[in-house]
Amino acid sequence: MTHTDESVLSAVGVSAGYGSGPRSRSVLHDVNVAVRRGGTMGIVGESGSGKSTLAQVLVGRLTPIRGVVRLDGTDVRRLSRRERFAARRRIQLVPQDPYSSLDPRMSVERTLAEAIDPRGRLRAGAHRERITELLESVALDGSAAKRLPHEFSGGQRQRIVIARALAVRPEVIIADEVTSSLDTSVQAEILELLLDLRERLGLTYVFITHDLAIAQYMCTDLSVLYLGTVIEQGTTDVLTRPAHPYTELLRDSRPDPSGRSTPAAAGGLATEDAADPANPPSGCVFHPRCRYGPRTHEDRTRCAVEPPILADLLPSRERRAACHYPIKAVIQDEEGP
Amino acid sequence: MRGVRTRLPAMLLVGLVLAAVIVLVAVAGPILWQARADALTGDIRQGPSGAHWLGTDALGRDVFWRTVVATRSTIEMAVAATAIAAALGTFLGAMIVSAGPAVRTLGDRVIDLLLSFPPIIIALTFTAILSPGRASVVGAIGLAFCPQFARLTNRLALSVQERDYVTVARLLGVGRFRVVTRHVVPNIAPPLLVLTSVGFATSVVTVSGLSFLGLSVQPPSYDWGSLLASGLRNLYDNPGEAFGPAAAILVTGLAAGLVGDGLVRHMDPRGTSRPHRAVRRSADPPTAGDASRAGGAAPVASVRDLSIRRPDGRELVHGISLTVDAGEIVGIVGESGSGKSLTALALARLLPRELEWSAAHLNVNGVDLADPAKAPPARLATELGIVFQDPSSSFNPALRIGTQLTEVLRVHAKMSRRQAHALAVSRLAETRVSSPELRMRQYPHELSGGMRQRAMIAAAMLPEPKLIIADEPTTALDVTVQADVLRLLKQINTTHGTAILLISHDIGVVSSLCDRICVMYAGRVVEELSVEDLRRRDVRHPYTRALLAASPDTASERDGARLVPLPGRAPAAEDQGPGCSFAPRCPLAVPVCTEIVPPLVAEPSGNAVACHVETAAAEVRS
Incomplete structure (x- = not known):
């Protein structure tokens, strides 16, 4: 893995699956992916190729059966409990469905406050400035803070989800099919927002998509997955x-x-x-x-x-x-x- | 009452008032009126009178006051039983959810077993084992109802835990306990509240029932159940004696139900701020139809001035006109809410029942369908075929593919079983379904998504229709399968001459398959153009232009060009102004755009555009 040195996040020889015993299902087979700092690694493939499973592994939700996930070159399993908590917050996930990824009963303000201060150590009003700042960074009005998720459109909800991911000042954002439930014009908005944030905040993305046009537009590097194995990898000219x-x-x-x-x-x-x-x-x-x-x-x-x-x-x-x-x-x- | 911001639903208000009265009576009853209730008089078994509103019992005691005083006993027992059931059940349910798979399966089975007995039987058994008395009745009923709470908690918590927002909260570092208190509990609370209110009502009945059987409070104490029991013995002398406790039980149950339902409605985050009804209606229905193409082959489908309305009168589709000529592939492209699918469904007379529609003219292959009151003739089923977006829900999961494919042929074409089977197999082969004979015997779930969609197209093709309506046929499919399904549709069009109406949100899909494209926005066709012009990006309407600029498919061909997002969002049906619906987002808008709906004006090329600015520019050019 030539990239390992400069890569912020990498999966090395990862095999993963779900379940245990005779009913277990193996999804990824010996996958190597190295995400360059400041780059956008696109993961493309058809349904069942293991794209989302790879996201789960990278984000730390799923422990690989074999292989390791490295953050800044360090095997995440070697980290202490506290270090792992900090490591987790450096990598944030933006899931596909902006409808199920926001708690319908929590106002935008509370949702963001929870992300800023997950253990609830500060009093409720302490985050007001930061919340306004976050909403501004995703081009939402400060008045959005008091409202509930159902009052927003799909694109606006996805902005809120992105704001929540930004709340912890992450280095890597894993975007799992973030625009697949959105209309074309709204999709363009979200893609532009992500590109803009990448420049402004120096973020690194792992961008999972089934849409090659979007992959080509958004990514600097690509890994093509087929049935749980990486079959081709390189810069975006992989697609051309x-x-x-x-x-x-x-x-x-x-x-x-x-x-x-x-x-x-x-x-x-x-x-x-x-x-x-x-x-x-x-x-x-x-x-x-x-x-x-x-x-x-x-x-x-x-x-x-x-x-x-x-x-x-x-x-x-x-x-x-x-x-x-x-x-x-x-x-x-x-x-x- | 004006000025009240958070309005309680009427039913909750009524329920709360009733409940408050009952609680008040339960608390105050024995303190204030114990003496009256226990006073013995000489008037035994009297009917209702001014002195005794519900008459008297066998010992001459006043039934009304006894019912009032008995409230505390019954309510206390019911509250205690419900509390035990809710606390124990919720706790058990939560434990089962958080346990490992083996315990979870075992717990589920035990709950299943307990749920299969009526709670009153369980309560009776427990009471019989323990000795009769207040405490044992409360315990027994609590135990009897706790499986219901356990099951509900279990199910709800499992579904909430799988939600993305719980996943994300964990990733953010929110602790396990906080996730449960902040995300899981608030989101499962409403159904549990309903169950609690229903459980309370049932507890009141069960408490009274056990007491009626003499298993609960023993004389000289009494509650509604024991009053009912003695009232029943004197039913012929004084019906009031049974009526009192019976009415009390009924009213309490009613109050509990109202409070439970009302609370749920009140707590729904969507319920607190419903979109208020707008007053204004869009004034003038636009007269499109100028653009209906002259000459050419006879249309297989044509519709003129089609309007579709919601039950509240809000218009979703505003008088659009559309023709599909024989052998032509027409695409309707638009974003969600543009009315593209409604238009297609209206052509097939498949609109949901609650929508009203009208059309000056609606004709599919010679069948006149314009009268909404007249049911479409059965023949329509053979004039057009339909392919829906979701191949997994368009087949009946319980029937074999073969049965479903041959049904149409046997009903409409009166074919024999063997003929129908042979034709269905050949159609499956033609739509490139692998091993068609095997597929005929399989159930829909045994086919992959792509195979199902191909089978769906085969089904649509069976009666040799002149028109296939395909509503987002490839949206749920992988890109490789999509390419194949599009090729398949093209092939059907060339070999059978079947016209196709393709609905899609994807301008790339539409332009790779169609001959002519209608662009829809907010319930109107804003532009109609040939595929050559679309491919050349020679488009007129600002919305079509914006759509092209926003889609990465075409943007990637312009080197290094960024996508241009469209500002704002499409208007909802209730806030459409009188003018062009696109005007608020349009870079070219002039004052007239917000006042008058631009008509769809045909150009000499056969294309048409509905834009004041473009039409004016075209006049200047010519």
């Missing part, structure tokens, strides 16, 4: 010039407003839905859907047997892909004369 066939499929699946026909349409292999995460295919988990794999190239039997490892493609450009036959164009372009 993918090396992994799955990333290419994702890119070509975007509704194409220019009306050009999409190359993936020709293969028709995309019609296979993602495999059941509980019962992943052998070898490369993507091979049954791959248009360059054994379905089209008979000599590539290796894909169905041997799981590829996430290997550096371009050491200079920080590009890794887990594929036995990565798409050549990427490498040739970079190494061309």
Whole structure:
């Protein structure tokens, strides 16, 4: 992991899942993600790829079965109780649904006061200035403080949720599909707000989304997840010039407003839905859907047997892909004369 | 009463007054009127009279005053029993929630078992085991009702604990105990309060019932139950003697119910400030329809001047007109609340019952549907197919896919079972559902989301309709599956010539599939344009322009350009002004925009736009 030194938050060899005993469900398999300070790490993938589970692991809600989560290079399990409390507050989560993430019975003021002072040590009025400041930072009027969540629209609620996350002066914000329940125009507002906050407060984001256009717009780095494994990783040109066939499929699946026909349409292999995460295919988990794999190239039997490892493609450009036959164009372009 | 800011609901007020009276009587009764109630007179078993309002009992004592004095005993016992049940039950429920999975399962089963017996049976059993008397009755009833509290607490706490706000509070470092007191308890309190009030009412009845059976207070003490028992023996001599305690029990139960319901309504955070009804109505219905396209193929669906209203008269869709020609793919794009789905549902005559609608003209493939009072003919089911957003709720989970697919064919096309089956299988294969024969035998939950949506499209295609209405068909799907479903719709359109009306919030989806696009905003079509113009970003209406500037799909193609958020928000149906609904957010707005609704004006190109500024500019150009 070349990034580890400068990365503020990283998952190293993380495997995680839910439940225990015979009914347990493994979701993530040996995932490595390093989040650069001041950057935005996008986690993209389809439903069932383990995006949200990874968020739970990074935020400390779910303990990995194997592997470690490092904060500033330190294994969080090694921290003392008090240090862990402080560490937790440095990483904040903005969940997807702005309706279920605010307590319907608590005014905005109380919600923010709780975030500022979770143990309730100061008297109630002590946070007024800070609350006004927080509301201003998310472009909400100070009069919002006394109101209850149901009096706000979805976009405004999401602003309140962001203000609450900012209340603890976090370094990392994990945004889990924050705009997927919002209208296009409101979505733009929230995305702009997040970009603005990143600049002003020097925040680091982990940005989880299923929408590639948003990922490309928001992120500096990307990890593409498929069935719980990272299959490609690099800067955002991962999406413009993918090396992994799955990333290419994702890119070509975007509704194409220019009306050009999409190359993936020709293969028709995309019609296979993602495999059941509980019962992943052998070898490369993507091979049954791959248009360059054994379905089209008979000599590539290796894909169905041997799981590829996430290997550096371009050491200079920080590009890794887990594929036995990565798409050549990427490498040739970079190494061309 | 004016000036009262937090209005209590009327029913709560009535309940509280009743409850206060009962409590007052319970406290004061034995102190003030004990003597009157116990005084023996010579008038035994008298009917109601001026001296004795409810008559007298076998020993000549006044029934009215005895009922009054008995209030304390009954209420005390009922309160104590309810308190025991609520405290013990809530505690047990909370313990079960916070315990490990094994204890939780065991606890659930035990509660299930206890709940399967009527509480009065449990109370009777306990009372019989302990010796009859006040204390044992209170304990028995408390125990008998506590499983109900345990179950409710358990269920509610589990659901609240899974809420995101509890998760976030934990991440913020809020301690376990504070999470419970600040987030969990306030959010589960209202249903528990209702149960407490219902439990109290039931306790009153049960306390009286056990006492009626002679298991509770022993003479010479008495309560409503024992009064009722002796009253029943003298029912023919003095009906008043039974009436008194019976009425007291009834009124107490009523008061408890009213207080419980009222409190819940009062405590609902949404209940305290309901949006007040606006007085003004939007004045003039706009006359659209100028834009209905002339010439071309006969439309498969057309609607003119469609208006949809809420029961309170507020208009949600304001006289819009729309045509879908044969073989055409028309998209309606708009944000939530723009009325796009309502318009589509109205075309299929599937609007929710409580909405009123009217249209000058509504026709689907020759079937006239414009009269809201006339039920649509059964034939409509074969004229159009519908694909909804959520593939998991559009099939009946209890029936096999095959049964649901063949139903339409057997009812409407009068096909034999075998014919219908064969056709359904071939349709599934055509919509690229893998192993169609197997799918026919499966239940909806056994299919993935993408497979279900494909099966839904197959179902919509079965009667060979001329039109498919697809309402956000890909919104719940992954991007790879979405791409496939869009290709599938396109393929159906080319091979069968089926016209499609696609509703979407995603301008990218619409522009990748449709021939012609209607942009809706706040219940009106603000722009109608060809897909070529949309792709060229050659749009006229400021809202369409803003929508394009705000969507990252297209913004990413302009190097380094930031998204431009749209200021403000779409107006709710109740606060729409008389003019253009977009005017308050519009950068081009001029005074006339806030006064007159701009009509949808057709341009020579076939496109149409509803904007005063644009129309004026177009006139200048020509």
